[in-house]
Amino acid sequence: MLEKRRADILDLINREKTVRLRDLVERYDVSDETIRRDLRSLERAGYLVRVYGGATLPNMYGAEPRYEMREVINLKEKKLVAKAAQPFIHDGDSLFLELGTTTLEFAKLLHVHNDLTILTNSIPIADVLINFEKFNVWMIGGHVRKGERATSGFLAEQTIDQFNVDKLVMGVGGVNREGWITDYHSEEANARRKMIKRSRHIIALADYSKFDVTALNQICPLSSVDILVSDEKIPHPYKRILAEAGTELVIAR
Incomplete structure (x- = not known):
């Protein structure tokens, strides 16, 4: 048995x-x-x-864990990463807040701010943000991927192209030793690339489990990211890789 x-x-x-x-x-x-x-x-x-x-x-390549599983995977680390990233947001900022379970934890901490303008393609994140009265929240339209509870596709990309924002706060599917951020779903990857182009500063949130993972789609080189927030379990070689890319590494404790 x-x-x-x-x-x-x-x-x-x-x-x-x-x-x-x-x-x-x-x-x-x-x-x-x-x-x-x-x-x-x-x-x-x-x-x-x-x-x-x-x-x-x-080391899954091209296969993403289900959303409901990701909500509980490494939840402690995700909360720590979200908390460490929150001080980089200031009252009056405009930002893209991209889909993901770590960015969802980040969204829950934004209530301490005033006058934020936030555009998101995540239904769970929008559901959190609409409870904060002093925020201007935009839900990016498009095709809804039910498992991810988020929008993407050509309508989402067209909407993103209409805005210029101060900061993008994004999760990642994987980070590899070649110095690339990668992701699983092609349409969501396209939307993420658009957000990167329309943002002045890029903040990436990635707990230790996202490193040494190469997903299907290349998103951007680490050199495009201004700040990457991770936890104390980040594999040691990435401290050098990030330094060489010119990306500030923030360790959540």
Whole structure:
């Protein structure tokens, strides 16, 4: 039974790319600790990487974890990164706030500011921001990707082209040692490139798990990013890579 369950978990994660602990507990009608032991065993064998709330395939290229999984993966680090990035925003700023789970945590901290103009293509982020009375919030239209709860496509790109903003705050799909920020979804990647062109300053938010990941789409070289905010677990070589690119690295603590 033990080996059959672990083989089944391995088959499931190879198909779904990510799995959640609570889903596995319900699926196999066993305890949390039993599933944790299974995941530890499979991780030691190199089949998966355990993350907060579940597990994912190691070094996924071109396959993005589901949004609901990303909401809980490395949540502690995402909150720390968001908090460290918040002081770079000032009253009166205009900004693009791009889709993502780390940028969602960042949006929740903006209530301390006044008179911000924010354009976003994320429905969850817009839902947070509309509760802040002193903000001017624009929802970027376009095709809604249901799994991501965000807009992209030619209508989104046309809208982005109508604005010039002070700052772009963006998440990333991956950062690689060739010095590139990468992402998974092609239409969202196009929208992100447009935002970069229309912004005076670029702030990227990336917890440690985003490094040494090369997703399908090249977004921009690290040299295009003014500030990258990460956590203390960032792989050491990236401190040199970012310095050589001229990108300021901020470590969240």
